[in-house]
Amino acid sequence: MKRILLWIGSGFALLTTLIGLAFVSLGGLQMITPPSYPDASPPHDFASDFSYFRDLVLLNEVGVTEEQANAFEAIVESVEPLQSVDDLSLSMLRALAPLDSAHTTVLSPRMHRLPIRFHWTSDALIIVKATPEHKGLLGQKVLSLGGQMPEELLQNVPQLIGGGTPNWKRYRSEFLYSAPSALSVLGAQIDGLTVQLEVSSLDGARTETILEADPVEMPGDPFWDFLDAFPDNKSFETDGWVNLLTTEQSLPLYLQESDRTLFSKALPADEAVYLRVNGSFDDENETIAQFGDRVLTMIDEANAQNIIVDFRYNRGGDYTQLLPLISDLSAAVPLEGQLYLITGPNTFSAGLVAGSQFKHHIPDQLTIVGSEVGDVMRFKAEGFAPELPASKVELYITTAWGDVGKGCDWFDDCFLPNKLLVHGVGSLEVDVPVENNWRAFVNGEDLILKAIQQDIQGSSAAE
Structure with missing residues (x-):
């Protein structure tokens, strides 16, 4: 013994x-x-x-x-x-x-910032948030900042933003354009803390004004700055500011209840269920596991033929929390059905990792819609x-x-869980490229979801 x-x-x-x-x-x-x-x-x-x-x-x-x-x-x-x-x-x-790393960055920059905030649409840089005295600029397209077109300034953004895709650098410019000192580095003509701004309304009326940055440094966050475009958002010490979009108006699904990380809705006319995941972590009032159970029940009860997964603002977190949901959703797609994955510059980090695994599970039933993700495939x-x-x-x-x-x-310098849990998928090229344009954003429309609905209806008509 x-x-x-x-x-x-x-x-x-x-x-x-x-x-x-x-x-x-x-x-x-x-x-x-x-x-x-x-x-x-x-x-x-x-x-x-x-x-x-x-x-x-x-x-x-x-x-x-x-x-x-x-x-x-x-x-x-x-x-x-x-x-x-x-x-x-x-x-x-x-x-x-x-x-050359999009993640390696200044996480909590504090800078003297202008009394407005920006958001890129497919055809314009627009103003989405402002202090009350500048609310007349909301919804306006920026023609020039310090004498330079926003598109011209974009060429110099790589001096300050390394790594990521061109879509990521364009997104990061929204923060840089709000700080006169950053604008100066990018090539704009700045006088201290003041910037000359030229804008245009949707009907073509042009306006010029001089803006002065806040005398107190204001914060930002590269992984969360997109919140500025959300309805009634007061992030980054902007309480008391005015937003272009509000919760009082009709909003597209991707902006409804935008304080929630997890959101879903059945779309009977499209034989679809829509779910929005704005981060790879639990919601305040619902875990990812609970959300997954609820969505799978919704798919079953609706006999949904199509699943729409909106990752355009999934900026990351812990992808391991999402992998079971990714697997379950992939298995829930009917044999003749389709899963539509919405991506964009803020499909990033753990959001990018989790979203990529749809392609591993159902490569022939996956349609990627939207625009380029935020980071490269090896990051x-x-x-x-x-x-x-x-x-x-x-x-x-x-x-x-x-x-x-x-x-x-097995023996490279990847994070160990990635070696065990994440499958390589080659690329995440967009199958249906579409972004919201200036007019659509101002009017609270979502051209991306419309493109998916048109694809579903076209497929149904062809059967």
């Missing part, structure tokens, strides 16, 4: 050792190794914050090539003495751009959010890769 117990103990020890070795060799240490933090001794000022930032990046950022490191260092060395948090935020963005994502000692500005630094194109090899 003792010999048997000894064999069992030895076998268990060997098995544990082999599992440990496999865990380490497959990159498991990324999950348990804490970040490295540089010394943060006083004095704490903008200069020390910038030095702290440099060391944080070099100590932790994964996958930095020698060329990228040299470009990063060259920009850091070229920065003139920092006078404000605007200078600090912009200098960090400039230094991070050559690292850095997993990481941490350190805070700078003096300014309290947060960064996001990435420590592992994901790959929804080729998939992660």
Whole structure:
């Protein structure tokens, strides 16, 4: 008996050792190794914050090539003495751009910002939020900022935004255009905190005005700035501002109850069920599992032939929470049915990972509608959010890769769960390219859902 117990103990020890070795060799240490933090001794000022930032990046950022490191260092060395948090935020963005990672960024920039907020449609940069004294600008198309067309300024956005797709950079420009100091870097003519603005109404009437930025720095968040376009949204210290869209008007499904992460509705005329997932995490009042059960029941009761999944604002979270729902929805599509996946620049991070898995499950029954997703197929994502000692500005630094194109090899530097749970799908090219234009957005219409409904009706007529 003792010999048997000894064999069992030895076998268990060997098995544990082999599992440990496999865990380490497959990159498991990324999950348990804490970040490295540089010394943060006083004095704490903008200069020390910038030095702290440099060391944080070099100590932790994964996958930095020698060329990228040299470009990063060259920009850091070229920065003139920092006078404000605007200078600090912009200098960090400039230094991070050559690292070519959409996730690696200034997570909580605070800058002097104009009293308006922007949103790109397919054909215009429009004003979607403003302080009460500037509410007359709501719904207007921006013709120029500081003497430059928004489209011209876009060409210089890669100086401040590295990584991601062109669609992501265009989205990120919405924040940059609200800050005079950023506009100056992008090539606009700025006078201190004032910017000359030229706009046009839908009927073609043009107006010029001078706007002055808030004397107090205001926040943003690269992964949440899209909230500015939502009805009655008061994010980022804009309580008291006026929104272009309100909850009092008729709104398209993608903007209804926009404070909810999870939303669904049956569309009997289209033999479809629509569900909107604005993040890869539980809603305040409903878990993803509960939402999934409810939606699957709705699909069954409606005998739905088509499922519409709206990921246009799924900016990320924890994709593992969504994978069971992705699998269940894929299985729920009838043999002759179709799943329509709506994507856009804010289909990002865990939202991008989760959405990609529809293509793994039902490649022949998937139609992608909308516009290009926010990141490339192989991207850095997993990481941490350190805070700078003096300014309290947060960064996001990435420590592992994901790959929804080729998939992660066993021994590459992908995050371990990605190797086990995520399948490579090649690409996520849009099958039906469509975006909401200026007029549609102002009027509360959704051309993307209309395109899906037309496709469904066309398919039904062809049968």
